[in-house]
Amino acid sequence: MQMLPWLPQDPDLSGAIKAARGIADPLARLHAAIGLAGHDRDTVATQRIDRLAEGCLAELGDGGLTPLRLAILASHSVDHLVPAIRVAGLSHGIAASVHVDGYAQFRQTLLTGDAALERFDPQLVLLALDTAALLPALPLSTDESEADELVRATAADVRQLWRQARNRFGAQPVHQTLIGQAPPVIGSNELLLPASPASLCRRLDQALREAAVEDGVPVVDIADQLPEAIGDDRRYDPVRWHQAKQLINPIFAPLYGDLVARVLAAAGGRSRKCLVLDLDNTLWGGVIGDDGIDGVKLGQGSAEGEAYLAFQHQVVRLAERGVIIAVCSKNDHAVAAAMFEQHPEMHLRQSHVACFVANWQDKATNLREIARRLNIGLDSLVFVDDNPAERAIIRRELPQVAVPELPDDVAYYPERLAAAGYFEAVAVTHDDFARGQNYAANAERAAAVEASTDMDGFLESLDMTLTVGPISPVDRPRAAQLINKSNQFNLTTVRRGEQELAALLGDPANVGLCFRLRDRFGDNGLISVILARPDPQWGEGSLLIDTWLMSCRVLGRGVEAAALQVLADAARRSGAIRLVGEYRPSGRNAMVEEHYERLGFVPVEPPETCNGAARFWHLPLADAAPPAHHMKLEIRA
Amino acid sequence: MTQQDIYAGLTEVMRDVFEDDDLQIGSTTTAQDVPGWDSQAHVLLIVATEQRFGIRFTTAEFESLKNVGEFATLIGDKLARRG
Numbered sequence: 257m258q259m260l261p262w263l264p265q266d267p268d269l270s271g272a273i274k275a276a277r278g279i280a281d282p283l284a285r286l287h288a289a290i291g292l293a294g295h296d297r298d299t300v301a302t303q304r305i306d307r308l309a310e311g312c313l314a315e316l317g318d319g320g321l322t323p324l325r326l327a328i329l330a331s332h333s334v335d336h337l338v339p340a341i342r343v344a345g346l347s348h349g350i351a352a353s354v355h356v357d358g359y360a361q362f363r364q365t366l367l368t369g370d371a372a373l374e375r376f377d378p379q380l381v382l383l384a385l386d387t388a389a390l391l392p393a394l395p396l397s398t399d400e401s402e403a404d405e406l407v408r409a410t411a412a413d414v415r416q417l418w419r420q421a422r423n424r425f426g427a428q429p430v431h432q433t434l435i436g437q438a439p440p441v442i443g444s445n446e447l448l449l450p451a452s453p454a455s456l457c458r459r460l461d462q463a464l465r466e467a468a469v470e471d472g473v474p475v476v477d478i479a480d481q482l483p484e485a486i487g488d489d490r491r492y493d494p495v496r497w498h499q500a501k502q503l504i505n506p507i508f509a510p511l512y513g514d515l516v517a518r519v520l521a522a523a524g525g526r527s528r529k530c531l532v533l534d535l536d537n538t539l540w541g542g543v544i545g546d547d548g549i550d551g552v553k554l555g556q557g558s559a560e561g562e563a564y565l566a567f568q569h570q571v572v573r574l575a576e577r578g579v580i581i582a583v584c585s586k587n588d589h590a591v592a593a594a595m596f597e598q599h600p601e602m603h604l605r606q607s608h609v610a611c612f613v614a615n616w617q618d619k620a621t622n623l624r625e626i627a628r629r630l631n632i633g634l635d636s637l638v639f640v641d642d643n644p645a646e647r648a649i650i651r652r653e654l655p656q657v658a659v660p661e662l663p664d665d666v667a668y669y670p671e672r673l674a675a676a677g678y679f680e681a682v683a684v685t686h687d688d689f690a691r692g693q694n695y696a697a698n699a700e701r702a703a704a705v706e707a708s709t710d711m712d713g714f715l716e717s718l719d720m721t722l723t724v725g726p727i728s729p730v731d732r733p734r735a736a737q738l739i740n741k742s743n744q745f746n747l748t749t750v751r752r753g754e755q756e757l758a759a760l761l762g763d764p765a766n767v768g769l770c771f772r773l774r775d776r777f778g779d780n781g782l783i784s785v786i787l788a789r790p791d792p793q794w795g796e797g798s799l800l801i802d803t804w805l806m807s808c809r810v811l812g813r814g815v816e817a818a819a820l821q822v823l824a825d826a827a828r829r830s831g832a833i834r835l836v837g838e839y840r841p842s843g844r845n846a847m848v849e850e851h852y853e854r855l856g857f858v859p860v861e862p863p864e865t866c867n868g869a870a871r872f873w874h875l876p877l878a879d880a881a882p883p884a885h886h887m888k889l890e891i892r893a
Numbered sequence: 894m895t896q897q898d899i900y901a902g903l904t905e906v907m908r909d910v911f912e913d914d915d916l917q918i919g920s921t922t923t924a925q926d927v928p929g930w931d932s933q934a935h936v937l938l939i940v941a942t943e944q945r946f947g948i949r950f951t952t953a954e955f956e957s958l959k960n961v962g963e964f965a966t967l968i969g970d971k972l973a974r975r976g
Contacts, residue, residue, distance in 0.1 A: 257944075270909065300909045300941050307912055335933050495952050499936060506940045 257487050259510045262660040262676035263296040264651065273304050286312035286319045291655070293346040299336075299509045305346075306339035313351055320843075321351035322751075324520060327378035327427070328354065329362035331389030332503040340513025347514075348521035349635070359501075360389065366420040373425060379753065380520065381421040382476065383414070384432040386503050387457040390414070396441065398451035407456065411463040418473050428523060428753050431468045433479040434461040435492055435503070472733070472754065474682035476519050478504070481677075482511060514677065522680040524751065525741025528658060529632055531574060531679075532623060534641035535585035535592055535614070539571075539604065540564050541666070544595050545587060555601025563667040568603040570670035575608040578688030579679050580630060582611040584622045584639070589614045619646055620653035631808035633743060633844065638678045640669075685734045687781030715814060715886040722815065723772040724822045725892030727761055727785070731770045734782045738805060743844040746805040747837070747851060748870075765790050767799065767826050771819055773810050773887075783807040784815055786823055788835070793863040797833035798874075804837070804851070817883035820855050822891070824880055836860070837873045855883060894972050899946075899965050906941045910934060920962030946972060 258265075266272050269292070276288035289309035297305065313319055326341070328334050338354045345352040355376040357365050362383060365373055390410050394403065414431075421429040438453035440446040446454050461479060468475050482491050482504075489507045496502040504512050521527055536543045541553030541560050553561040575581045581604070585592055592614035596606045606612065611629050613622045619641075627634050635656040641647055647659045660676050662669060681688070727735050736754040743749065752760070761768045771784040784806040791800035801823075806815060827835055837852040839845075853859075857873035900918070908916045911929045924930040930938070942964075943949055948971040958964050 274914065298944070299937065300906075303937070304909060304912060333933075336937065495955075496936065498952050499955050500932065502936070506937055507944070 257298070257489075258296055259298060259486070259508075260296045260514060261663075262672055263294060264647075264659075264661055266292070266295045269295060269297060269301050270304075273301065273308065276308055282312045282315040283319060286316060290346045293343045294655075297343075297510055299340070299506050302343050302510045302513070303339045306343050309343065309346055318351045321346070321349055322524060322526070323351050323353065324380070324524065325353045325355070325376060325378050326380045326382060326516075326520060327357060327373055327376060327425075328382045328384055329357040329365060330382075330384040330503075331360050331362060331386050332384070332497075333359065333501045334384060334504075336500075336502060336506045337504060337509050337512050337516075340509040341516045342513075344510070344514040344517035345520065348517050348526055350517065350520060350524070350526070352517070352520065362417065366417045366424065369424060378425055378427040380430055380523065381425060381427040382430040382432060382516065383417060383421070384503075385414070385434070386437065387434050387453065387460060388437065390434075391453075391456050391460065393453070394451040394456070396449055396451055400450045403450035403456065403459070407459045407463050410460055411467050414464055415467050415471060418471055422755055426755065428755060429473050430476060430519065430523075431464060431473050432476045433465065435479045435482075437492060437494075437497070437503075472683070474519050474523055476516050478512065478515065481515055482508060518677040518680040519682060522682045523740075523753075525737055525739075527680050528638050528678040529636040530580040530582055530610075530626075530630060530638065531571065532582045532584045532626060532637055532639045532657075533571065534639075534643070534646070535583060535587060535595070537642045538640060539568060540595070540599075545591055549595060549599050552595070552599075554599060560666065561601070563665070563669075565601060565603060567666060567669045570673065571604055572608060574679060575604075577679075577681075577684065580610045580632070581608050582626045582630070582637075583609050583613060584619055584626060585614045586616055586619070587614040618649070620650060623650065623654060623657060631744070631811060638676075640673065642666075683733045683737065685737065685781075687734055712886070717776075718813070718886070719776040720813065720887050721774045721890055722818050722887040723774070723890040723892060724769055724819075727757070727768040727770045729758075731782060732757060735770050735785050738782065738785050738807065739803065742805040742807065743842065744808050744847050745811065746803075746842070746845050747801070747848055748803055748840045749842040749845060750803050752803075760787065760789070763789075765830065767823070767830060769819070769822060769826060771806075771815065771822075773813070773815060780807070780810055783810045784819060786819060788823065788827065790832075791836070793865065794836050797831070798836050799827045799830065799832040799834070800836045801838060814885040814887060816851070816855060817885040818887040818889060821882040821885070822889065824875070824877055824882070828877055833877055835875045835877065837875070838870055839872075840870045856880070894969070896965065896969060899968050899972075902945055903942065903961065903965060903968070906945050907938065910938050910941055918961050920960065920965065922961040923959065942968070948972065948975070 272292060276285060276292060279285040279288055286309060289305055289312060292305045334356055338356060341354055342352050355373065355378060357373060391406065418429040421427050434457055436454050436457045440454045441449055441452045446452060449455055465475065484491055489505060491505055491508045492503060493505045496505050533539060541564055542551055544552055553564065555561045555565050571581060596602055611626045613626055623637060623639060627637060634654055638658045639650055640660060642662055650657055650659050658678055660672060663672055732754055736752065736757050740751050760766055766789040769786045770782055773780040773783050785803060786801065787803040788799045788801045791798065794800055837857050839849060839851065852873035857875045860872050860874045862870060862872045904918055907918060908914055911927055939950055939955060946968055948968065954967060
């Protein structure tokens, strides 16, 4: 039985786990465990991989993964699901610590507090509830308005619990959707009985989904994303419920764990960003170089052609919501491009494609090149190729790239790609919709740079306007998204949730700025965030730049210089006499090692209490001259 | 499937579930004899055994099992009934 069908199978997973246990070096052992977590696996194998990884993490701390503390407050047993959450976390670069609250204690814990949970200090609180725990059984004769009232009151009650998770524990609440346990009393026309358990479950579930969107609460959707049955096994099995109060069948643990982990990853900005597509037999049937434009199968008239077209439609929808699309194909560039330009049924257009690579080099080299040109990490890429040999090579050469197993029939490609959950998001911002176009416009900009020999002239010709203002509540979701996902142009890589950010901005002594960049190619949206705060270690009048990050899309455009000018003004207004800049190497942010030096800051010795690897510079504000740039500044109050 | 085959299969399942490559079981082995065999592990053991042998235990059977011997006999009965 395939539980995680997009992951490759290991013919001897059990043997591989045993072999990994024998690795002496804990870091090498952890990497082996991470590799094993990337394979299709059942519940027992998942638990064994968890023990293997937990042993390593006990020795290593986080082992280079992002540590994350998740508390689960549930109305049913969840202990059997915890190893699967941790193992799925490994695949997403997360070392999850999971605290399980006392059985069905969620209300008490949230309303009156709990010492153990306070000590655990969760970053996220997953409320995993079932309908029976929330709603009293009603007489079936209860009328519509009474049932409505109960649903409304119950939803208000759950929202209160979310608020408590935020207020009492400073944690981001996460909502798990409700799944029906009681079968219908009528059947198809169940809603004729507004108070039947099945009707109430449906209504409450809908009410809570809407409340979650309103309250900014991410959702783990077990009702729609977890299949009701796989083979003879059901996600909710009354046998397991009666035996152990398990709402989720242990057999489904690997899938459940992945659902939770991908939402955690998305909340931490670790979702994938870019879909790289092969062409022949992936976007159309046949080989363009052999069969010609007239010979390949695409579009109406053949079942196979329609299936390829349906896959293209799914790809375009992903592009529209901000997933970057790239092409990586072994083809003559002109031949591949002609298909896009001339085939009347092509739904994916070159304008959707941010980076188009068709040549005869090996695909690992090309994927590296794609990541470089788009300024994103290899761990942001998903590579879709119908050829199992190419998939195997990429998995071996570039283990950071996600490479889904594909079903034999292209008709199943769209749902397979969706099932893998690579592009999970917990917020959708206006910028997401514009992003795809931006990356495509960037390709044009890059071409313009290559063509231009006069950099200043080129920047001037871009006609750039930088809009600057405080981080308002409207900006907060996108600002938090950037704070949690930028790795390369990020001076300190301090991560902050929306809650934490709001708290920080609430203090008038702190400076928080966000920057939007427009140019003649389009609007780049919110591209940079700076946070600065007084720090007693640096003495009176010093403002420590706690966070400075920028989207790599706008690298080399002089945004930093213009941003410094605005920051210096804001600092002066807050009464500061100098700025202190910090650089903390993260392994991925070497590109900004010289950032402060380039902006005219002078190195200073850190206070003794500082973290060893961090380096510091300062800029006295009295004699700071505004650095040169090519931006028009638009200051929002 | 012989009793011997059943014990061999069950040993493999239990070694994986309890993460003990040297685990030896006999008909009188009970939960007390195996470190880690608590109520949660018991459900996992049942699930893994069901998958391994392609059988299902009923809610009632789950409660009545006293030791590995009864477990193996029940598996044998179910396999025989299935034919």
